Amino acid sequence: MDYEQAQEMFLTSHLAARSGERLGRLKRGYGHAEKLFLQNVWWPLRGDFVHLHPEYEVLDWRGRSYFADFAYLPGAVKLLFEIKGYAAHVRDMDRQKYSHELNRETFLYGMGYQVLSFAYDDVEQRPELCITLLKLALSRHQTISLPEGRMGLLEKEIMRFVVGQGGRVRPKTVADFFALDSRRARTLLSELSVKGWLVPVKKGEGIRNVEYALGREIFYYWD
Known part of the structure; x- marks a missing residue:
């Protein structure tokens, strides 16, 4: 099975399993950056989408829903992946948003999640660097x-x-x-x-x- 077929099956299966806001968020949030991460980084490294969940919902310390770009959940391991563009996450971020982001990541760590962030520019232009870093991160959870x-x-x-x-x-x-x-x-x-x-x-x-x-x-x- 090639990437295009696998990616379409991956998305279709998650769309079929969701309803309400979780379904709406997947339709709205699964966009160009997420697809680029799968095509340039995840698929070349893993060759499948097993245990991977797009637009994964977790609650932050305020009890509000937060949707990570992807969650990788093979049992006890709980990894969240974020693909961050410069404009949304740096240039256009004010002090309050910055504080919320740091507090959320610390809270998630306390809840057993680890957040791994990748710059959109690296995913697009330097995917081999992202693959190397992701492989190193995943190796900590291999036995x-x-x-x-x-x-x-x-x-x-x-x-x-x-x-x-x-x-x-x-x-x-x-x-x-x-x-x-x-x-x-x-x-x-x-x-x-x-x-x-x-x-x-x-x-x-x-x-x-x-x-x-x-x-x-x-x-x-x-x-």
Whole structure:
């Protein structure tokens, strides 16, 4: 399924599940910036819209409805995404609106939500930066499934390190962090790749131009 089909199914399913003001807000609020975020950032990173909710309603500290651009809710994890344009969120914001925004984000944090904000200009012009930052943020909520058979202590530590690095590392980075010689680091990463934990990603020619990324099938989000 390509992006256009998946995005249309995503929106249609949420429209069908809503009524009243929540439905009206989705029709009004799901606009160009939100679609651009899905197309340029979320879809290239995730390849699906599982656990993602557009125009998600939460109450602020005053008991008033607030609609986040997106909520990502895979079980215990509660992330809210905002795509912020310069005009609405900086140039045209007065002191009271600024105070309300800060108070709302602090309140939401206290309620178990984390708000991640992306500049519209970055989503439009520098999506690769947004993807990198989002991948790093999501990696904090990933946990690795247990391997089949035994895994060495150093291999486990390397996998934890890969997750902490946003899911991708170079052999030199591993060698430097664990004080290993470069050949040993490459061997360990290659063995983890053979086991299916990592996937080699070519960045050029030769063994020195290889990165290793988490195999998508070996990690999951908390249910």
